[in-house]
Amino acid sequence: MQSVRGCIVDDLHRLPKFRDCLSYLYLEHGRIDQHEKAIAFHDAQGKVPVPVASLAVLMLGPGTAVTHAAIRALADNNCLVVWCGEENVRFYASGMGGTRSSAALLHQARLATDDKLRLQVVARMYRMRFQEDLPPGTTIEQLRGLEGSRVRAAYARLSRETSITWSGRNYDRSNWGAGDTVNRALSAANSCLYGLCHAAILSVGLSPALGFIHTGKQLSFVYDIADLYKVAFTIPVAFATTAESEADIERRVRFACRDAFREGRLLQHIVPDIREALGSTDEGDALADIWAQDPAMPAGWWEPPHGTVIAPPPAADSDSQETTTWSS
Numbered sequence: 133m134q135s136v137r138g139c140i141v142d143d144l145h146r147l148p149k150f151r152d153c154l155s156y157l158y159l160e161h162g163r164i165d166q167h168e169k170a171i172a173f174h175d176a177q178g179k180v181p182v183p184v185a186s187l188a189v190l191m192l193g194p195g196t197a198v199t200h201a202a203i204r205a206l207a208d209n210n211c212l213v214v215w216c217g218e219e220n221v222r223f224y225a226s227g228m229g230g231t232r233s234s235a236a237l238l239h240q241a242r243l244a245t246d247d248k249l250r251l252q253v254v255a256r257m258y259r260m261r262f263q264e265d266l267p268p269g270t271t272i273e274q275l276r277g278l279e280g281s282r283v284r285a286a287y288a289r290l291s292r293e294t295s296i297t298w299s300g301r302n303y304d305r306s307n308w309g310a311g312d313t314v315n316r317a318l319s320a321a322n323s324c325l326y327g328l329c330h331a332a333i334l335s336v337g338l339s340p341a342l343g344f345i346h347t348g349k350q351l352s353f354v355y356d357i358a359d360l361y362k363v364a365f366t367i368p369v370a371f372a373t374t375a376e377s378e379a380d381i382e383r384r385v386r387f388a389c390r391d392a393f394r395e396g397r398l399l400q401h402i403v404p405d406i407r408e409a410l411g412s413t414d415e416g417d418a419l420a421d422i423w424a425q426d427p428a429m430p431a432g433w434w435e436p437p438h439g440t441v442i443a444p445p446p447a448a449d450s451d452s453q454e455t456t457t458w459s460s
Contacts, residue, residue: 156331157189158386159193160192160195161195162174162196164202166204167179171184187209188331191216192214192216203227212327212331212335213226214227214327223326223351226334236338237342239410240410243344244343244344254275254344254345262282266278282363283362287300313378316381317374321367321369322358322366324386324393326354329361332406336406336407340352365389365396366389369388373388
């Protein structure tokens with residue numbers, strides 16, 4: 133294992149590039165505490181130091197206890213902490229990203245709330261995923277059909293190549309063990325990919341919730357970005373690992389994904405791909421801002437055009453005003 137770095141990253145201008153990080157580490161049934169200026173994992177087999185200064189994502193599975201000091205060390209080193217379910221197939225909570233600026237998030241929100249701009253992002257994502265432009269006049273329904281046919285073709289091709297019987301993407305989250313092996317392998321592989329994409333999204337100050345193709349969940353944008361890589365990474369890994377053996381499939385898939393992500397240099401591509409999808413450039417890099425020098429600095433003022441008059445809000449009218457229902 134790589135040795136632990138001796139410094140904590142307290143100046144976000146000096147953060148290592150996301151592409152230079154290790155991908156992820158999944159831990160369960162053990163205790164995590166601070167070790168020097170990093171962390172260490174303790175389980176029945178002993179103590180293992182973890183080099184958090186170059187780790188992108190730490191996934192905490194069941195039976196994991198973590199100290200306040202360890203979480204502080206992880207946050208200081210811009211390592212995303214994800215609390216997840218057994219075998220990393222459920223998402224419960226996560227920490228915050230490594231930038232204090234909202235510039236990238238405001239850009240994302242503008243794109244997501246303007247139908248014309250949003251469709252441009254959708255078209256870019258399609259081109260990035262399948263290396264071809266959408267036919268003129270394509271509707272959203274037709275786009276979903278095109279995507280679905282290409283993904284089904286990938287499943288069918290890998291089923292033939294690996295001699296794994298494939299009857300479709302089907303699993304029951306409430307009865308995990310009842311799913312067939314290849315579907316469990318796919319879910320485990322995709323969870324690893326989601327964690328990595330989630331960390332990349334937060335690292336540049338974007339929201340995992342503001343999706344463009346997916347919508348309505350706190351991880352919608354994570355699913356959008358992860359879809360760019362499934363055919364190239366997680367689907368082949370899941371089928372190949374299942375073809376080798378069905379034993380201990382979730383653990384073996386996690387290791388296989390780690391190797392595939394490293395060999396395919398995935399971390400070098402995620403952030404540039406996010407920027408390409410959103411049409412942003414390095415000028416909008418959320419790390420290069422004054423808040424990076426002082427994370428506790430209060431936010432700036434909103435500045436509308438000079439002389440803008442504040443109009444009173446419209447009177448409440450149930451017939452004309454949109455209402456939002458909050459569920460407890």
